[in-house]
Amino acid sequence: MMPEALAHIVDDDEAIRDALAWLLRSRGVPSRAWASAEDFLRAYSPGMQGCLVLDIRMQGMSGPELFDRLLELGCALPTIFLTGHGDVPQAVSAIKKGAFDFIEKPFNDNELADRVIDAMRINGKHCSQAASIATIESRLNSLTQREREVMERVLAGKFNKVIADELNIAMRTVEVHRARVFEKMAVRSAVELAQLLASAGMKPDQGS
Template sequence: MTPHAYLVDDDDAIRDSLSWLLESRGLHCLSYPSAEDFLAAWDPSLAGCLVLDIRMDGMSGPELFDILCERGSTLPVIFLTGHGDVPMAVSALKKGAFDFVEKPCNDNELVDRVIEALKLDENRRVAASDADSVNTLIARLTCREREVMELVLAGKLNKVIADELQISMRTVEVHRANLFEKMGVRTAVELAQLLAGKR
C-alpha cells in the first residue's frame, strides 16, 4: 500500500477541501465520513498518517485513536478540531498523537504537518522492517540453535555450553555453525551486534 493521508471527518465540506488541498500538493489521500468507516477499512499494513477530527457523530476521534493504539497501529495521528480544549490536547499528545491543531488553521501549516507525519511513518517502517527481518531470521532457527545462540551471546565457551546443555562439544559446534549460517554472520561478535538491543 502506498502511503496515504487518511482523512476522517463527518463534515463533507471539510473532507473535500482538505483532500483537495493535500492532493494539490501531490499527496495521496483517502477520506472517510466517520471513525467507524475508517476502522472498518483499517488494517495494520496501511501506511501514511491519519488526520482525525475530534468531534464526530458516533465514535469520536480520540476514541478511534485509542482503539487503533490497542490494535497496534503506529500510524501517526494529527488531530484536527474546531473546539478543542487544553486537557484534550494534552491527553492526545501524551498518548502519542503526532500533533493537535485547531481549525481553522493555516493550510501550509497543516500540509507541513502531514508531510512530517508521513516522513515519520516512513522512518518507522524502515526501522520496523529491519527489526522484522532479524526476527524472521531467528524464527528460522531450530530450538536447539536458539538455545545455543543464547549461551553464545552470554559469552560462554563451547565447552561450557556443551556442559550446560548436556551435549557434546561437537554438537554445540554444529549448532553454532548452523545458526551463524542462518543468521548470516561469520563471528559471535557480528551476531551480538545484529541483536544489539533485543532480548
C-alpha cells in the first residue's frame, strides 16, 4: 500500500553512490541510487516517500536543476545537497527554496547519516499532514458550485437570509445547501468548518 520510504541518491559517481548506500544501510536506512538526474526524473512519481540526496555537479542535469524541476512537479521530498565546491550562492539559493540541507564534501559520515535520518523523519510528518489536507481537498471537490457559493458566504459570517438575497434564492434553499456543505465536509457547525479550512492553510475565499 504505502510505498517504502527510501533515501534516493542521485550522483553520477558510482563510488560515491556505493559509499552512500553502504553508509545508510549500516544505519538501517534503505536507499536507492540513480546515476543521473534524468534517470531519477524518469522514475519519479508523486507518491515517492523518503528523501533525496543530490550531488550538485553532475553530467547532464545538475542537482539544483533537478531540484527546481521537482519543485515544479510538486515534489515535497526533503532534499540534501552534496557539494565539493563551497558554492555559497548555490547553497543560499537551495535553502531558500526549501532544501533540507546543503553539505560540503568531504562530509562526515555520521553527520550525513544523521541528516538523512532527520530528513526521513520530516518526510513522515509531511506525509501525514499532506494526507489530511488531501482529504479536505477531496471533500471540497465533492461540493457542487452552488454549495461552494453558499459555503463562502457562510464563512463570511453572513446570515442565511442575506445569503439568500445575494444568490436570489429562497432561504430554505440556502439551508439545504448549508446542511449539505456541513455533511460533505464532515463538520457540524460553521465554526468547525472555518477551523478545518484554517488548519489546512486555506483562506475562506480560495478553493483548492
